[in-house]
Every structure is written in C-alpha cells, then in structure tokens.
Amino acid sequence: MEIDIMEVRGAGDGAASGEYVRPLTKRYSWAEVRQAVHDLRKELSCLSTMVPIAISFRKLGNGKTRIYFLRNPQNGWEITLLYTDVTPSQQTNNSRLDWKPLIESNVALGVTSGKWSREEQLLWERQRVAAWGIASYELHPSSGRIMFPCASSLFVADEGISQSPPLVPRSLNTGGGAPLTPAMCPRAPELVAHAARGDIWLAGGQLRRPTRLTYACRGHEPDSISGYRLADDPRQAGVPCYVTQEEFSRYTGFWWQPKADDDVFRIVYEEVDESEVKIFSFPSSQSSSGEVEEFRFPRAGTPNAKSSLKMVTFRLQKTAPTTVLDYYQEGAAEHSGEVTNGCMEVTDIRWYELRHPLKDSFPWFEYLARVGWTPDGNYVWAQLLDRRQQRLELVLLPLSQFSAPAGYTHAPHYMQAGGYEAQVEQPTQDIQVLISETAPDAWINVHDILHFLPRAGHEMSFIWASEESGHLHLYLVTCAIHTKNVHSRSVIDMITDDESVAVGPNIISKEPITAGEWEVMARKIWVDLPRQLVYFVALRETPLERHLYAAPLCPPRPHAVLLLTTVGHSCAVDIDDDCTMAVITSSNISSVPVTRVYRIASPPRLLVQGTITDRPPSESLETRSFNGSWDSRSGDGDDTDSETGILVRERSLSISEIPPPQILETRLSCGLTAYCTLWRCARAGRSPTVLHVYGGPEVQTVTNSYKGIRQLRMHMLAARGFNVVAVDSRGSKHRGRAWEAAIKGKLGQIELDDQVEVLQWLAKETGCIDMERVAIHGWSYGGYLSLLGLATRPNVFRVCVAGAPVTCWRLYDTAYTERYMGAPARAPHAYTRASVLAHAPFFPDQEGRLLIIHGLADENVHFCHTAALTAELVRLGKPHRVQVYPGERHSLRAMHAAKHYEATLLHFLHENL
Structure with a gap:
C-alpha cells in the first residue's frame, strides 16, 4: 500500500498557478510491482468460482434425468463435459x-497441443x-449421442x-x-454438418468419406503460380x-430441416458475397512469424x-466399402455394427435458391439477422434488418419458394445444375411478412425470442x-397464412408501395404476455x-437482478406474472423441454454462485432436488484459460454466465477475507x-480512485x-x-429504449456526463474518494471514453x-457505428464531435x-486507431506512452501478456496517481 508523504512547495518550487501537485508517495520499482501482481493472483485465487454452463437434459429409461454441463473437473484446469443424474421427487x-x-479423462483431445486454427x-x-478445452457441445437427447469440436477436430460419443x-x-x-459451428441432423444424428474452408461439409461415422456440400469458396490451397x-x-x-x-451475435450460417416426409435431407444456408468489402492486413497473431493476416x-x-x-x-x-483402408478412415473398424450395415454415400446433391431473391422481395434489407425453420419443417423464417437498423421484418419463406436451381462454377462437372426435380408439388405459396417493426427515433435490438406454437389450419x-x-416484452401473435399461388400472378402484381415482392402482415391478434417498465431477457423462453x-x-x-418468472398463455394477462426465484440474488436459468426440471445458478454481489436442480411443480413453484457443488480447492493449478483484458461487450455483467479463470493456488485468501464491492444508486x-x-x-480517508469505465451500449456492468x-x-x-x-x-x-437511445448521435457525450456526475456524488456521499487523484481506465469502448x-x-x-x-468512428465497422451514429455521409458533424482525434489538441501537456495499450493483431478495434492518435499527439x-502487445488480438489471451498488462497498469498508477 502507498504511504503518502507531505510535500510543501514554495513559490519558487516551479509549480504553476493551479497546477496539480502530486503528494509524494512511496515509489515502487518495476520488479516490485511485477512481484505484487504474481502474489495477488495467488491471494485472489478464491475468486475463481466455477459454475456449470451449457446445460442439457436427457430422460433416462430408469426414470432419472441426466443433466449434462461444461465445467472443469476436480483437480483439473481443462473445461470438459460432466454429468449428474437426478431422480425427480415430490419432496424437497x-x-x-x-x-x-x-x-474418459485419459483420451487425448489435442487440447494441450495448441492446435487451434x-x-x-x-x-x-x-x-x-x-474457455480452455471443450468450449461447446451438442446433445441428441433421444439417441444419447454427444458431439463436440475441440482443437480443430470433431468428436462424437454415444451413450x-x-x-x-x-x-x-x-x-x-x-x-x-x-470444423466450425458443427450441428447434428435432427432426423439422423450420425450426420454432422459443419463449416470449413468457406463451405459446408458433411461428416459421419457411417459415411464413406466426408462430403463437401457447397462450392462457394474456390479453396484455401495456394495457387501454383500466384499463391x-x-x-x-x-x-x-x-x-x-x-x-x-460481431454485432448481431449470429455465428452459424446453416440450418438443418427438423422434419420431413420424404428421404431428402435439406439444409438452408447463407451464402455471403464480400467482393465489395475492403481487405485490411494486420500483423499475424503468431507474433514471431513476421507474416501478415x-x-x-x-x-462505417x-x-x-x-x-x-x-x-x-x-x-x-x-x-459397401471397397478396401480395408475405408474402414479405418471412417472409424468403422471399431464399430462392428457400422461395418455390418455397410457405408453410406451422399448422392443427388442439389442446390436451390429462392424464386425471388430476398433483395428483390425486400430491397431495403441489409442484414440477415436471424434464420431458422418452423418446427414442422415446412417453412424457413428470417429476421431482416435495414442498414439503419430502424426497420425489422420477420418473414416466412415456404419450402416451395426454394425452387430455382442454383449451381457453382467450381463444383465437379457431374454435380452441375441439370435434371433438378421440384422441391414440392405446386401450388407455390407466397413469401409472407409476419411481423413488421420500426424504431425511427432509436434502433432495433435484435433478439432470440421466437417460439412457434402447433399450427391450426391456415393460422x-x-x-x-x-x-x-x-x-x-413478450407477445402472443396469431397470423393468417396465405396459400395463393405465386406463379398465378405476375411479379408486378405483388409489388407493394415499397417495392416488396411479398405478402404483408395479416395479424389476427397480438396479445401482450408481459408488460411494465422492466425488461424480459432477450435470449430464451x-x-x-x-x-x-x-x-x-x-x-x-x-x-440489477435476473429472476425466473412464469406467465399464462391464456387470459388473464399480462398481470398474472409469477416470480419463482428469490429476491436478493441474480439467477442464470436452464429448463428442460418438458418444463419439469430447472437448473438455476444464483448469487449476489457478496455471495458465491450456488447451482441447484429444481423440479417445477404445478401450480408453478420450484422444489429443490439437489445442489451441484463447486469443486473443492485444489493445489497448484496453473492458469491456462482466458486471462484477458477488461474488453468485450459481454462486459463485467451477467451476459456471460461462465467463470472460466483458474489461478495458481499456492496461498489463497478465503472469500471472507476479500471485501465485497458495494452497489449504490x-x-x-x-x-x-x-x-x-x-x-x-482498506486505507482510511480519501484515497486515489480509478473510474473503471465501459459506458457503451449493449453492456450492463452493475x-x-x-x-x-x-x-x-x-x-x-x-x-x-x-x-475502484x-x-x-x-x-x-x-x-x-429511452435510456439506451439517449446516446444516439452523441457517442462520448451523454455517457461521460453521467459517469462524472455519479463519481462526484459518490465522493461526497462516501468521503473515500480523493477527487484530486482520479484515474479513468477502460478497454474497447471504455478505452474510447477514457481518452475523451x-x-x-x-x-x-x-x-x-x-x-x-x-x-475515430469512421475506422470502425458499419453495423455497430451506424446503429448509433448513422452513416458518416448523413452525420459528418456528429462523427467529428465523437472523434478522439478532433480532441487531440486538448490532451494535457504534462x-x-x-497511457495507451493495444494488441498489434487486434482485428476488431484495429491498431490503426492507436496509430492515428499517436501520430496526432506526436x-x-x-x-504520452504506448504499450503494444504483439500477437494479441482485442482480448489479451496469453498469460504472460495479461500479467505484463496488470503490472504496467499498476506501475503507471503508482508512479502518476
């Protein structure tokens, strides 16, 4: 801890009038601060509380429910798949x-090899x-098949x-x-589709060979002449x-048809054309290679x-396989049943596009925000967003609309278009708009809440x-579905006032399920x-608290919302498909998370069935997981439910020895x-203070x-x-919406006003803040606000x-920047006001x-942002001082970089605050 020493300056001591005079404090060498970081990481290791994430449920034949989740095992650091069995009971x-x-823990998954593409x-x-290890998985509940990617490979296991x-x-x-974003076929879980090298591939233990399903990408193999x-x-x-x-949190670009009445497998997919998107080069994340990416x-x-x-x-x-080699390539030699049944081969690959492309039907559409299938497999749905992100339409695409043959110039000759059969029998249905929304004074936040109910007739x-x-809030919507033939009338007849080749919304009813000045979380119901x-x-x-609620689909609503969890805690919730069992992790600012399994009784109430305890403390676990910076829009709030850091446990404080933070309003x-x-x-009186700021949209830190x-x-x-x-x-x-939209067109203004106002109030309220010794520190958007x-x-x-x-917001991406600032051509003055570069003359001369910190391989907020400001400051x-981390992206993931950053931060504050 610092020891303040009184310093008295006379008129001739060189202090200009009104100039800040820093109290003399004990100086710490770089070696001392670096050692302090090392010691603090040990002492604060008790903060590393692991909770189950990625919960899945499966009913077993013995009446039990098996609950699957990701977490690190006892005495281990690598995230893996775990399970527990629960017998539902009427009693708590x-x-x-x-x-x-x-x-099996002895199976080598390649995690330690560093084979991450x-x-x-x-x-x-x-x-x-x-996470370090298995970051995601998929369970097929009826078959018991588990599939997960790890270290550039794809694994399956069967219960x-x-x-x-x-x-x-x-x-x-x-x-x-x-293999990226792999997904099992709902109808046949032995088939796994995944994206690789710019196309969709199909793999499976019974397939004779992996099969390339699309040919959009020419390929990543170097050309023999030009590379x-x-x-x-x-x-x-x-x-x-x-x-x-990055900006809409959609990471997959293909979707299996969930059901079908024939033997045809269908995958709807997004094809992306980036020919007009500018290419930038950055130093490789392999910092010693000297190459660029x-x-x-x-x-914008x-x-x-x-x-x-x-x-x-x-x-x-x-x-039938033709050679012994085929067996081993498919893994069939280890599974006699698969050998007996022979191998499967993919045939009759066909590609289709919409009779009227989305851009023809919806000329204003810019972003394909969400895509999926209706549960019956008869329709594809999509959320379309305009460039200003002030108009969104939920559209229904009948299967029959995917009837125009498509092809790829790079596909093998025998797969080229020709001899295509119709997807479905005529008549063909129209594309239909189910929901249309606008937000002229703000923007539309894309969400994941869409649940189709069993269909009744033409509704x-x-x-x-x-x-x-x-x-x-939640709404129960009922729409009439049109069945008119699209080919029975001309395209001109279908064009509406906004030149959209689609049938507009025909909403029969739209009833609120919830209402009030509060928000439903936008992820899952x-x-x-x-x-x-x-x-x-x-x-x-x-x-400040997330809770589980139940509400009726039928009247009375929306006043019959029932709270199911305990006030004073915030909860992360997963529920099984039958809505009979829930896994809830609850905590508050001063108590560690506790994960419990509940049976959902009727009328709705929770009966605890057991507690999934945290692993006991283990000795000398070296951190090999994420150790990044305070960046990212997941912030420090609850939007990320995982606790994934594991610290060296040589001498750890207990939770009770670490004072919890306070929440004030x-x-x-x-x-x-x-x-x-x-x-x-812990020091008495007024102390130097760090305002840790994110301050931007999409994040809640408190x-x-x-x-x-x-x-x-x-x-x-x-x-x-x-x-802090x-x-x-x-x-x-x-x-x-009103709270969020206050910053529209005013980035860097409203947020700082509020931050400073609260800081000044807090100094008066608590008496612990020395307003002469305040630092501002943040990452990403927080770094932007710190500079301003x-x-x-x-x-x-x-x-x-x-x-x-x-x-400079002109250097950041389109979707994020234009959502809050509009297009640069429409709001040039707003961009200038929000630019740090325009404020460069006002940085202090002392x-x-x-101090500016940046990863040289940052592909999100490019290093050119720091370079442009540095050039202007020079x-x-x-x-000013700049600390560069070669090989690091937007997050500092390497342990040595994280520790160096922490030492740099502390040393700079000790020296100058």
Whole structure:
C-alpha cells in the first residue's frame, strides 16, 4: 500500500498557478510491482468460482434425468463435459449431487497441443469464449449421442445400453480444415454438418468419406503460380460475415430441416458475397512469424457483405466399402455394427435458391439477422434488418419458394445444375411478412425470442418479443397464412408501395404476455403447452437482478406474472423441454454462485432436488484459460454466465477475507436513476480512485451478482490502495429504449456526463474518494471514453489508461457505428464531435498522464486507431506512452501478456496517481 508523504512547495518550487501537485508517495520499482501482481493472483485465487454452463437434459429409461454441463473437473484446469443424474421427487431435497466426467479423462483431445486454427481463434473472439478445452457441445437427447469440436477436430460419443460414462469419443474424418459451428441432423444424428474452408461439409461415422456440400469458396490451397489471395475468394457458404458475428451475435450460417416426409435431407444456408468489402492486413497473431493476416472489414459508410439464402438437398445411399483402408478412415473398424450395415454415400446433391431473391422481395434489407425453420419443417423464417437498423421484418419463406436451381462454377462437372426435380408439388405459396417493426427515433435490438406454437389450419401462432412499449416484452401473435399461388400472378402484381415482392402482415391478434417498465431477457423462453405457461428470465424486481418468472398463455394477462426465484440474488436459468426440471445458478454481489436442480411443480413453484457443488480447492493449478483484458461487450455483467479463470493456488485468501464491492444508486440531474459499484480500498480517508469505465451500449456492468475472476483487476487495484468505481450510464443495457437511445448521435457525450456526475456524488456521499487523484481506465469502448475523459475533463481525471480504444468512428465497422451514429455521409458533424482525434489538441501537456495499450493483431478495434492518435499527439508535441502487445488480438489471451498488462497498469498508477 502507498504511504503518502507531505510535500510543501514554495513559490519558487516551479509549480504553476493551479497546477496539480502530486503528494509524494512511496515509489515502487518495476520488479516490485511485477512481484505484487504474481502474489495477488495467488491471494485472489478464491475468486475463481466455477459454475456449470451449457446445460442439457436427457430422460433416462430408469426414470432419472441426466443433466449434462461444461465445467472443469476436480483437480483439473481443462473445461470438459460432466454429468449428474437426478431422480425427480415430490419432496424437497437439498443434498449434494455428485457429478462425474462424461468423457474418459485419459483420451487425448489435442487440447494441450495448441492446435487451434486461426478460424477457431477468430470465432472465439466473436463469441467472447473464455474457455480452455471443450468450449461447446451438442446433445441428441433421444439417441444419447454427444458431439463436440475441440482443437480443430470433431468428436462424437454415444451413450447406450452397452456404453455408459465415462465415454471414449472418436474423431470424425471431417475432410480437413477446422470444423466450425458443427450441428447434428435432427432426423439422423450420425450426420454432422459443419463449416470449413468457406463451405459446408458433411461428416459421419457411417459415411464413406466426408462430403463437401457447397462450392462457394474456390479453396484455401495456394495457387501454383500466384499463391492464394483473399481477394480471389469473396464468397463463402455457411459462415456469417464479420459484422453478423460481431454485432448481431449470429455465428452459424446453416440450418438443418427438423422434419420431413420424404428421404431428402435439406439444409438452408447463407451464402455471403464480400467482393465489395475492403481487405485490411494486420500483423499475424503468431507474433514471431513476421507474416501478415488479411481480413475483410467494412468500415462505417462503406459496402457491406451481401447475404442470400439458399438450400442444399441430398440423399443417402448404402454402399459397401471397397478396401480395408475405408474402414479405418471412417472409424468403422471399431464399430462392428457400422461395418455390418455397410457405408453410406451422399448422392443427388442439389442446390436451390429462392424464386425471388430476398433483395428483390425486400430491397431495403441489409442484414440477415436471424434464420431458422418452423418446427414442422415446412417453412424457413428470417429476421431482416435495414442498414439503419430502424426497420425489422420477420418473414416466412415456404419450402416451395426454394425452387430455382442454383449451381457453382467450381463444383465437379457431374454435380452441375441439370435434371433438378421440384422441391414440392405446386401450388407455390407466397413469401409472407409476419411481423413488421420500426424504431425511427432509436434502433432495433435484435433478439432470440421466437417460439412457434402447433399450427391450426391456415393460422400460425407464435411468441414474439418486441420493444414497441419502450421495454422488451413478450407477445402472443396469431397470423393468417396465405396459400395463393405465386406463379398465378405476375411479379408486378405483388409489388407493394415499397417495392416488396411479398405478402404483408395479416395479424389476427397480438396479445401482450408481459408488460411494465422492466425488461424480459432477450435470449430464451420455455413453453409448457400442457399447462399453457411460458417461463422466462426478466428484470421485473430490479434492473440489477435476473429472476425466473412464469406467465399464462391464456387470459388473464399480462398481470398474472409469477416470480419463482428469490429476491436478493441474480439467477442464470436452464429448463428442460418438458418444463419439469430447472437448473438455476444464483448469487449476489457478496455471495458465491450456488447451482441447484429444481423440479417445477404445478401450480408453478420450484422444489429443490439437489445442489451441484463447486469443486473443492485444489493445489497448484496453473492458469491456462482466458486471462484477458477488461474488453468485450459481454462486459463485467451477467451476459456471460461462465467463470472460466483458474489461478495458481499456492496461498489463497478465503472469500471472507476479500471485501465485497458495494452497489449504490443515485438520481441523475436528468431525473433518472443510475447505479454504480464501489470497490473500496482498506486505507482510511480519501484515497486515489480509478473510474473503471465501459459506458457503451449493449453492456450492463452493475448487477447484483457474483462476478469473481472477471473482476480480478478491480480487487487487485483495491488491494494496492486504489478505490475502484464502475457506473452504468445512459446508453447501457437493460433499462429500456429511452435510456439506451439517449446516446444516439452523441457517442462520448451523454455517457461521460453521467459517469462524472455519479463519481462526484459518490465522493461526497462516501468521503473515500480523493477527487484530486482520479484515474479513468477502460478497454474497447471504455478505452474510447477514457481518452475523451482526459481530453475533455483534464481537471477531473489526473491520468488515463486506455486499452484498445476507438479513436475515430469512421475506422470502425458499419453495423455497430451506424446503429448509433448513422452513416458518416448523413452525420459528418456528429462523427467529428465523437472523434478522439478532433480532441487531440486538448490532451494535457504534462508527462505521466496518458497511457495507451493495444494488441498489434487486434482485428476488431484495429491498431490503426492507436496509430492515428499517436501520430496526432506526436505532431502536437503531446506527451504520452504506448504499450503494444504483439500477437494479441482485442482480448489479451496469453498469460504472460495479461500479467505484463496488470503490472504496467499498476506501475503507471503508482508512479502518476
């Protein structure tokens, strides 16, 4: 801890009038600070509380329910698949549920080899995956088949009468390339589709060989003459473009048909054309290679990728393997049943596109936000968004619309279009709009809530979420479905006033299920049809806590919403398909997460069936998981439910020895309530303080939940004598449309006003903040606000530490920037006002006040942001310091980089605050 020493300066001591005079403090060497980081990581290791994530359920024949989840096993660091069996009971039972490994621990999955492809690493960046090991899996409940990708390979394992855990997974031959977003066929789980090398592939233990299903991409093998160039390969199938993944959180680009009445397998997929998207080069993430990596990145105001929906169909044909080698390539030699039945071969591959492409039917459409199938497999649905993100339509695409033959110039000759059969018998139905929404004064937040109910005649009912009331709420919508032949009238007859070749909404009824000045979480709902109930997670009691609720599908509503979890905690919830069992992890800001299994009784109430306990502390576990920076839009809130850091456990404090942060609330001058979190250091009186800021949209940092290792550095700073403050200002998430939209066209203005106002109130309220010694620090959007804070309020913030900051919004991507700022050509003055570069002349002239940190391989907020600001600061003669991390992307994932960053941060604050 620092020791303040009084310093008195006379008139001749060189202090200019009004100039800040820093109290003399004990100075720490770099070696001392680095050792302190090492020690603090040990002492704070108790923050690393692991909770089950990615919950799945499966009913067993003995009446039990098997619950699958991801977590690290006891005495282990690698995330793996675990399970526990529960016997549903009418009585409550809070006993411990033993969990066991589903996968044999001695099986080598290649995790330790570091065989993670570039494609996998980039997908993790988009998904904010913070795991080391098995990051995702898929369960086919009826067959018991488990499939998961790991270390550029694809594995499957089967539970059955003759096979019980721990299972020995086998690797599928995927044809080369890292398998991305793999998905089992719902009708035939032995078939696994995945994206690799820009196309969709099919793999399976019974397939004679992996089969390429699309040919959008020319291929990633170097050309014998000129070598491979990204510019020569602008198309890909089954893989969303960058902004779709980063800004709309859609990571898959293909979807299996769930049901069919014939022997044809169908996959609808997105084909992306990025020929107009500019290519940028960055230093390789392999920092010592000296090579560069190419990325397509659409900057604000420039062309986006173009998306179209297509369909691939195929059949399977049984054929006998011809050589012994075939058996081993397919893994069939280990599975005698598969050898006896012979091998399957993919035949009759056909490609179809829409009779009228989406861009013809909806000329305004820019982003393909969500896609899926109706449960009966007769329709594809899609959420279409315009470029301004102020208009969204949910459209229904009948299977018969995918009837125009398509082809690929790079496909083998025998697969070219020709001899195509019709998908379905005529008549052909129209494309139909089910829902149309606009938000002229804000933007539309894309969500995942869409649940189709069993169809009745020519009507279709579904549960939909909308912000039309100002807050996200659930609605039960019933629409009439048109069956008129599209070929019986001309295209001109179908063109509406906005030149859309589709039938407009025909809503019979739209009834609110929930209502009020609170939000439903936009991720998932669970529908209990027999009891006519819908379960959902929402923020009704307080915007700081997530709770499970039940509401009736039939009247009375929306006033019959029932709270099922305990106030004072925030919950992460998973429910089985029958809505009879739930797994709920609850915590609050001062208590660690507890995961319990519940039976859902009738009328709705929760009966605890057992507790999935945390693993006991283990000794000397070396961290090999994510150790990144305070970046990402998952923030430090509850949007990411996992706790994935594991620390060295040589000398750990207990939870009771680490003071929990406090949540405080105040009323802003605008009349609205703001919440903040305070990590108070142990020293008495007023202390130097760090305002840890994100401040941007899509994130909520202040919640009544235990965040553990995600807030490691806040606890580190507090342990070193600094208070830490985090504020959710206007523009942050989960407070309603008006609260969010306050920043539209005003990035960097409203947020900083609120942050400073709350900071000043907190200083008066608590008496622990030395307003002469305040630092502002953040990452990504928080880095942007940190820079603006120092440039525009140098009298408030003594120092600034900005990580991976945006410095000019014209350099950032289209979807994010234009959502909040509009297009640069339409709002040039707003872009100038929001630019850090325009404020460069106002940065302080004193040394030791500005530190910028950036990963050189950052493909999200490119290093050119820091380079542009640095060039301007150099031109103006402004003092500053830049810390570069070669090989690191937007998140600092390497342990040595994370530790160096922490030491750099602490040393800079000790020296200058």
